Amino acid sequence: MEDLVRGQEFAKQVHLQLQGSEIPVSNEILDSVAKILECFANAISKFSSSESSSEVCHSPALTAVDSPFSDGRKLEGTGEIRTIATPKKTGSNKRRKTSDAREELTTTPFDDGRAWRKYGQKEIFNTKFPKSYFRCTHKTDQGCKAAKQVQRIGEEEPAMFRVLYIGQHTCNNQLKGPQLFLDSNPRHTCLLNFESNYYAPKVEFPFPASISSAKHEFNGDTEFASHKNRDSVKSSEFAVWNDLSAFNPSPTTSMMPSTSGSELVDGIAGLYSSADSNPNFVMDMMFDDDDVLQFDPNEFFNYS
């Protein structure tokens, strides 16, 4: 399972690099990479379902679909997406009868490029992890009815999540990536620049001051980022913290010498989640000559 996810992440990276490349890349190549990503997603999904068949993909009400994102976005290899064709007769999801829902299995439940606001969390009977409930940030101002439910499944690492998207976005969800230029010390100023299809955050280091100013539209899964969790939220759920340890201060990340891992995670999650759905993701990185930062985008974003 771990290897599958790693393979998926590597494929993602290739995809992003191709899309961000200045050299023209044919659509056929991009399509092929997208198919590779999809294969990984399917494999992960099947593996996951066989590992935790009591929790995942067991419902006959769930059927795979070819075009997962009804809002026009392509499957980016984060997992399998399903639509709910018929309401379950028994079990969970009793109140949801809408056919306008689709389910995704993913290790990165937060990277859908949308702004979500958490409005609840609930212990679900016979499940180990609580379910978190999100609605579109623009529900109040634009009446957007999109909602999302996130629940971790299984205990394997990296964590796998089942994400249920309900309804369509009717909002103009054009979030601006956080613009952070707080630290005036040029010695430690860095500008991350990546290119991908997912987000357009622009992050300027150093982390401690700047990262904390990010708007937390979707702070990862907030139960992971809070120390005031319900008792039921077990330590194993803090895998996100562990995975984000890629950003813990280290001899090669001296630009953030006094920052705790938790601060970083909190900020990173906020930045990550507040990015928009703009397909032209740009994240610039500028380093001083003697600032050595070992940065792995996969490690960076693989916090789920």
Next chain:
DNA sequence: TCAATTTGACCATA
């Protein structure tokens, strides 16, 4: 001070 999150309580449904 404002906005987001947390969390207990309430409501709806099977």
Next chain:
DNA sequence: TATGGTCAAATTGA
């Protein structure tokens, strides 16, 4: 009646 879903007051943090 048990359980999932939502509300809203309290809390937290920028």
